[in-house]
Amino acid sequence: MPSAASGHPLERSAAGHRNPWLVAVVVSMATFMEVLDTSVANVSLPHIAGNLAATQDESTWVLTSYLVSNAIVLPISGWLATVIGRKRFYLSCVALFGVSSFLCGLAPSLGMLVFFRVLQGIGGGGLAPTEQSILADMFPPEKRGQAFALYGIAVVVAPTLGPTLGGWITDNFTWRWIFLINVPVCLASLFLAGRMLVDPPAVQRDRERALHGGLKIDYLGFALVALGLGCLQVVLDKGQEDDWFASPFILVFAIVAGLSLLFLVVWELAQEHPIIDLSLMKNRNFAASMVVMFVTGFILIGTTQVIPRFLQTILGYSAMQAGLALTAGGCATLLVMPLVGSLTSKVPAKYLIVIGLVIECFACFHLSGINTEINFGHMAMARVFQAVGLPFLFVPISAIAYAGIPAGKNDDASALINTMRNLGGSFGISFATTLLAQRGQFHHSRLAESVSGYAPAWQHQPMDAWGEIAQRVTRQATMLSYIDIFWLLGWMAALAIPITFILRRPPPHGAPAAH
Structure with a gap:
């Protein structure tokens, strides 16, 4: 062939x-x-x-x-x-x-x-x-x-x-x-x-x-996967809506998920024919790639969820208009992806990944400078800035993850690396949703202190103005919570950079894969 x-x-x-x-x-x-x-x-x-x-x-x-x-x-x-x-x-x-x-x-x-x-x-x-x-x-x-x-x-x-x-x-x-x-x-x-x-x-x-x-079917392994990841996904998707661990429903699902995933690791590592080959994580490049892929999914899906929501709730955009702001970034990714693909054979993967993380870091810090007066063009360009960095993460991570993996294990390796991308996205959405609600309440209470009816500057405001003032306070508090999200995502990208030092140069083409 x-x-x-x-x-x-x-x-x-x-x-x-x-x-x-x-x-x-x-x-x-x-x-x-x-x-x-x-x-x-x-x-x-x-x-x-x-x-x-x-x-x-x-x-x-x-x-x-x-x-x-x-x-x-x-x-x-x-x-x-x-x-x-x-x-x-x-x-x-x-x-x-x-x-x-x-x-x-x-x-x-x-x-x-x-x-x-x-x-x-x-x-x-x-x-x-x-x-x-x-x-x-x-x-x-x-x-x-x-x-x-x-x-x-x-x-x-x-x-x-x-x-x-x-x-x-x-x-x-x-x-x-x-x-x-x-x-x-x-x-x-x-x-x-x-x-x-x-x-x-x-x-x-x-x-x-x-x-x-x-x-040979690993029935217990399958059951632990279904319970662990299924319950974890429900917790991440419904946690904020049900007030997290204050809800018995979320608490039970979280305990089941944690125990199932813990037993899954112990069980699968001891099996001759595991349904998930966790022994692949002994490979340094593969383990590091999984972590950075998790971070990539976290930032990509987290910002993909947050940006349209910001445009709709703060700036009053329609769903279609909000989506178009993301589309500009998609076009940028589409153009840069082939370039990064050609660079992977010339530049060590760890350097490309560092470039990607640095771009994501500064792009998220740049997004933290948003305000209620930002226009569509500025938001679209901010997304383009962020989207340019994604190929520098995704392509070299995917390429180096298979370095040293036996050819017969590519199916198992692909399943694990895609699972981490999927989990990163789920955690990213849950993180953004939770932070938006909690920081929104924090900023609202702080801003409301300055517009108390007992403050001299506000004692002579007409009653019909208080409704508009309340709306402005809520809008400003929500915007500040979006800023917090982007700021923390930027720091997450920065903190992931040291992980790239674990990555080693793949063996020369034709060298035997490490088992």
């Missing part, structure tokens, strides 16, 4: 005799739609609630249900791809995602919509890790940076386009089309991937070894 990139045989390549770049584009199609779906429904929740006779709080389960099932499937996708067969598993995920998207678009009630979103999350959870492992096997190390740049377009640009696309569809058609639009893309992906992807002999041998002596 020759590689167009290197001229050397890549026995694990899923491209077969076809151009690997064409296959890479094909497998990116469904992944782009899946990642898009993590954010596309956010702006449509009021419309969904109104159409299905549900409350706003009930409608948020449309998001939570997808994230929970997605989080459970992500870490075990490597094992599933091995025992099912990578091509068969990938096509099954695309088919399930497409069918469940169609059913979501036809859902007659909120309960049915939530159920179909669970199925959609199960199907979508396996797409990104499988695509990344396909790319890792399809390209030699010196070309992986460019390949992961293509993959990065799907997982970094898609979340920024979600709110814009969701707002436009909802405003001009109906919320049902945010799900139905996935169907033709999935059909095209099924047809093209079915014809182009192959499971090479090396991948087939992995499956035969896994099934030798019968299928």
Whole structure:
């Protein structure tokens, strides 16, 4: 199986005799739609609630249900791809995602919509890790940076386009089309991937070894993954809404999540056939890459959630206008991604990652200078500044994560690295939501002290002016809480820089991988 990139045989390549770049584009199609779906429904929740006779709080389960099932499937996708067969598993995920998207678009009630979103999350959870492992096997190390740049377009640009696309569809058609639009893309992906992807002999041998002596299923490991990550996702998504640990519901779920994840680590490290291969974290580059990928997901998804909300609540933008401010950043990422992909073969990954973290640090500090008078152009350019740094993080992290990982473990490595990106995003959203509420209350109390009716400057204000004064105080307090969020995100990026010192230069191409 020759590689167009290197001229050397890549026995694990899923491209077969076809151009690997064409296959890479094909497998990116469904992944782009899946990642898009993590954010596309956010702006449509009021419309969904109104159409299905549900409350706003009930409608948020449309998001939570997808994230929970997605989080459970992500870490075990490597094992599933091995025992099912990578091509068969990938096509099954695309088919399930497409069918469940169609059913979501036809859902007659909120309960049915939530159920179909669970199925959609199960199907979508396996797409990104499988695509990344396909790319890792399809390209030699010196070309992986460019390949992961293509993959990065799907997982970094898609979340920024979600709110814009969701707002436009909802405003001009109906919320049902945010799900139905996935169907033709999935059909095209099924047809093209079915014809182009192959499971090479090396991948087939992995499956035969896994099934030798019968299928060995780590039932307890699976149960601990489902309980641990499922409950953790519910805690992160519903914590602020239910006042965190003051709620018995959140407290119980947090305890179950913590104990399950603790037992999961102990159990999986002792298993001969674990459902999640945590032993990969003994590799220094891989462990450091997981941490920095968590930080990347935290900052990317956290700011993607915060910026449109700021524009809508403080500046009065529509969902469509707020989404467009993010789209400018998506365009910048799209342009810079191929450049960084080509640099990964020339510049050590740790230096590129440092550049990315420094850009994110200063971009977030720059965003902390916002005020109530900022216009659309300034906000769009601030997002562009931040978006330029994302490729310097995502591409080299993805490339160096596989350095020293045995080729047969690429599926497991991809599952773990994507799980960390997903968890980082969930923690980022929860952090932003909680800080927005708590710091908003803090700033409101401080600002309200200066407008007390007992203060001499305010004693002669007419009664009808007090309502406007209260609104201004609330608006200013909320804006200050957004500033706090951006400031802390900047420091998070800065504090992640020392982690890059752990990264080592990958072994020369052709050197044996460390086991």
